[in-house]
Amino acid sequence: MEDVENLFHPSLENTLMKLDPEDGQQILEYFRTHALLSREKALLQASVREQKKLLVENAKLKKDIEQLRGQLQDNQRRRRAKAPPPRRRSPAPSMAVTQPAAAATAAVPAVSPPPSAASQESKERGGRRRRARPAASGPAPLGAESQPEVTRLDLRVGRIxxxxxxxxxxxxxxxxxxxxEAEPRTAVSTLASEPQELAGSLAVLLCNQKACKLRGVVSQARLLCCSAPSDDTVELLAPPTGSAPGDRVTLLDYPGQPDRELPPxxxxxxxxxxxxRVNGRGVASxxxxxxxxxxxxxxxxxxxxxxxIR
Structure with missing residues (x-):
């Protein structure tokens, strides 16, 4: 309710009271109630949009999981099809063999020839190929492109x-x-305002750009401004009433966490x-x-x- 009270300048209240001393206070109360209801409606609509977005993302994740499960089952079937058949054991020696022949076969041990180096190398290569196939056919990570780049920006409210x-x-x-933060940040800008006009103002800043020198002064943040295309008018983008330094600035339809630092x-x-851009109603979007x-x-x-917006 304190935010709604701040929407009305004392001069507006005085003007209404002069124009209509009897009903001026009722008109002001009507305006306050209407502003509060409009704000609550906007917040409710934002929460409904977020819920719908989450439902769509959950459905997409379920679909991706089913696809991955099908790929895994296909890979397992291919490996079973390519596996060599089990070797059959040789039949047991016949009991009809005469004793001299059996003794002769027992005297001469069966020595298998040692495997050649080429055959061992080919077996090792075949084993490496079979082990490498599942890793090469793995799908891309889920949600790799699900979030737009704007969610990587760390936008915060600041006080000059x-x-x-x-x-x-x-x-x-x-x-x-x-x-x-514990210490204030330095921001270098091209605003055409006098120092006394800027001091104490609330602004929106981009805080995860890499610090850089601008004509010898290190700038640790970027002030977001809007400029008129027809002339040289430049204005600071203003956060809503009641904002405090450090408040996160996010988008209604694009939730996400920002990067710690944007790669230059x-x-x-x-x-x-x-x-x-600033739209026709003056809202940054x-x-x-x-x-x-x-x-x-x-x-x-x-x-x-x-x-x-620049």
Whole structure:
């Protein structure tokens, strides 16, 4: 309820009370109740979508398990078909053999010729091939491509503690940002705002990019901004009211755990950012799925719409 109270500026309440002193308070209560119900409805819809997604994934896993079971049974049948038949034992010697002949055969022991080196090598190769076949025909791991790359991003809420101009680059700023860790992180950006406007603001940061130097200053995180295509207007992406430094920012339709650190050579951010946009309602989204802080709401642009996120 405290989040709903924060949605209404004191000036709005004063204006309503002046316009309608008798029913102004009732109108404000109606707005608060409507905002609370809308938020609860959005959260309920998000949970229903997650449940449906989990059911689809479970059905897919069951299907994959059945396929693997069929492959395993086929491999076992092939191995049985290729196995050599058991050798038959030679019949027992006849009791009609005369004693001299039996003595002669007993005196001369049967010595089998030693196997040649070539035959031993061919047997070893055949054994290695038979042992290697099951490993080579094994299926790919389940769910190798089930999650999109956007789930690898570690997006968090941060509070800008201070901002100053870059010592070398005129169009760059250096911010110290609290992201819920023991020490604040340094972020270098190209925001065109004054330091007093940035200090104390909440923002959304990408926290698992490898730290890099930007004109001599090490940047440990990336501030997510939105920019208007028609002019040079740049705004910080704003998390929902009630967010705190360190809160995870996730997507409604793409649950998953982020990488500890994004490999620079894979260029994950460069591929994902082309589909990160602010839609016509000002909501930050990826392929139509909104960026959210679970239980608190959606991330938005302060005033821009239909623009890219960078």
């Amino acid at each position: 503690l201070s901002a100053r101009r870059h010592p070398v680059a005129v169009n760059m700023w250096v911010q110290e940002v609290d992201v819920g 050579r894979q260029r994950v951010w460069e591929r994902v950012r082309s589909e990160l 990826y392929r139509g799925s909104g960026l959210q802080v679970r239980g608190k709401g959606l991330c938005r642009a302060p005033s821009l719409t239909d623009c890219p």
